[in-house]
Amino acid sequence: MIPIRDENPTRRRPVVTIGLIGLCVLVFLWQIGGGPRAFERGVYAFGLVPAALTGHARLSPRLAVLPPELTLFTHMFLHGGWLHLGGNMLYLWIFGNNVEDRLGHLRFCGFYLACGVAAALAHVAIDPASRIPMVGASGAISGVLAAYLVWFPNARVLVLVPAGFLFTTLLPAWLLIAVWFLLQIANALLADPSAPGVAWWAHVGGFVAGLALALPARVREARRPPRRRGPWE
Numbered sequence: 001m002i003p004i005r006d007e008n009p010t011r012r013r014p015v016v017t018i019g020l021i022g023l024c025v026l027v028f029l030w031q032i033g034g035g036p037r038a039f040e041r042g043v044y045a046f047g048l049v050p051a052a053l054t055g056h057a058r059l060s061p062r063l064a065v066l067p068p069e070l071t072l073f074t075h076m077f078l079h080g081g082w083l084h085l086g087g088n089m090l091y092l093w094i095f096g097n098n099v100e101d102r103l104g105h106l107r108f109c110g111f112y113l114a115c116g117v118a119a120a121l122a123h124v125a126i127d128p129a130s131r132i133p134m135v136g137a138s139g140a141i142s143g144v145l146a147a148y149l150v151w152f153p154n155a156r157v158l159v160l161v162p163a164g165f166l167f168t169t170l171l172p173a174w175l176l177i178a179v180w181f182l183l184q185i186a187n188a189l190l191a192d193p194s195a196p197g198v199a200w201w202a203h204v205g206g207f208v209a210g211l212a213l214a215l216p217a218r219v220r221e222a223r224r225p226p227r228r229r230g231p232w233e
Contacts, residue, residue, distance in 0.1 A: 001176060002158040003094050004168065008155040014097035020112065021089050024137060025175050027077045028085050032051045047133030048075035054128040076116040077133035087135045089166045094157070095148045096141070102151050111213055115143025115206045120203020134199045139206035142184070146210025149177045150218050181207055 031042050034039035044063045051057035066074065079085040100108040104164040119139020148155075153174040160168055184207070 001161050001171070003091065003176065003178070004160055006094055006155050006157045006173070007170075008098050008163050008173075009150055010101040011098050012034040012101055014100045016112075017092060017100050019091060019098070020137075024077055024079065024085060024089060028079050028082075031078060043078060043080070043133050043135055044173040045220065046071060046074040046078055047135040048072060048123070050124040050130040050132045052131075053124055057131055062063050062087075071226060072117045073113065075084070075120060075133075075135050076113075076137045076140050079137070088141055091141050092137065092144065096144050096168055098152055098155070099144050099147045102147075111210075112144065113141050114213065115146075115209045116140030119141070119199075119202040119206030121200040122208075123199045125205075126201045130194060132196050133202030134202065136199070138199070139202040142203045142206030143210030143213070145177050145180065146207045147214040149174060150211065150214040189221045220224045 032037050034042075041063060044059060045065045048070070048071045049057075049059065052059050052064070053071070058064065076199045078187065079088065095109075099111070100183075103111055116137070116139050119142060123134055123139070124202065153172065156170045156172050157176050158168055158170055159176060160166060181204075184200055184203040187198065188204055191197065191200055
């Protein structure tokens, strides 16, 4: 199922979400601008290499342009291809604007980065000696999905369903996100963590981090005096 849009209006312009999308697009244009070899060097230099972070291996001096700890942040702004970039930015746009609206601009920025770092650490924990670089905003966006689930479970999302033929339907956010998360868990359990491919455990780690950050805030809100809420909360 591919989300197309949600029916969940916002009250303010999602400047951080727009900025993150713009930054990821600009970084990807830089990645592809120097050709295949430069693309690969950029992935190793700014992507997250678990072995470099844990000390199991060292990058060559020409690639080790940053302390490995900084790649916990930089990896989430790089992508492996147009489809990778486009899919991530679609999810960020659909779900990020409402989470930003709920948290505020600065808190959303911190939330996004925290989920991205948590996702990276989950990936490293599964295979700390891996020399395969991880790139992409998926882990951070997984945290955004978790927050959306906590705050807007009943919002309706228009999805495209490829089932032999294409059709669209409206689903409650809780169902779409629950199915998505179960797929991440299933793939994480079935995949070889040492093989190249999707960093499934990063998705799981980012989602769990998003829940851990959003649920306490939701509980605190529930204890406050009633206020006017949006239609899908």
